Amino acid sequence: MAILTYQGVVYPAQCDAMGHMNVQFYIAAFDQSLWHLMAACGYSAAWITERRQGWADRRYEIDFRQELPVGSLFEIRSSVVRVGRTSLSTRHSLTNKADGVLCAELLAVSVYFDLAARQSLPLPPEILEGAEKLNG
Numbered sequence: 001m002a003i004l005t006y007q008g009v010v011y012p013a014q015c016d017a018m019g020h021m022n023v024q025f026y027i028a029a030f031d032q033s034l035w036h037l038m039a040a041c042g043y044s045a046a047w048i049t050e051r052r053q054g055w056a057d058r059r060y061e062i063d064f065r066q067e068l069p070v071g072s073l074f075e076i077r078s079s080v081v082r083v084g085r086t087s088l089s090t091r092h093s094l095t096n097k098a099d100g101v102l103c104a105e106l107l108a109v110s111v112y113f114d115l116a117a118r119q120s121l122p123l124p125p126e127i128l129e130g131a132e133k134l135n136g
Contacts, residue, residue, distance in 0.1 A: 042130035
């Protein structure tokens with residue numbers, strides 16, 4: 001089930017020499033949408049300091065389909081596509097709000113991570129439960 005995880009607008013400073021949103025700003029929007037999706041799965045940012053646990057992005061695969069010129073309003077809807085033992089695979093679809101056209105899509109693999117030991121951890125039960133609800 002896809003949920004709304006981000007809304008934005010393309011500012012002039014976010015555009016490249018060809019007049020559309022630069023790749024670095026797609027990545028920033030996708031990164032923010034990922035954090036909202038993880039929160040919807042049950043993860044709390046407080047765990048960074050309380051448990052010393054967070055996420056390590058392991059793979060990004062992006063398809064750019066249509067340009068977003070300055071002033072474009074866009075949104076990202078996200079879902080879980082696979083629940084692993086230590087990771088979540090997620091899909092993030094960025095659409096132009098003016099016409100609903102899919103402009104970019106990210107498939108990501110993020111690993112649950114021990115920030116002190118710098119190694120993967122099994123997904124906690126609350127994240128497994130939340131991710132299963134958002135799977136598909």
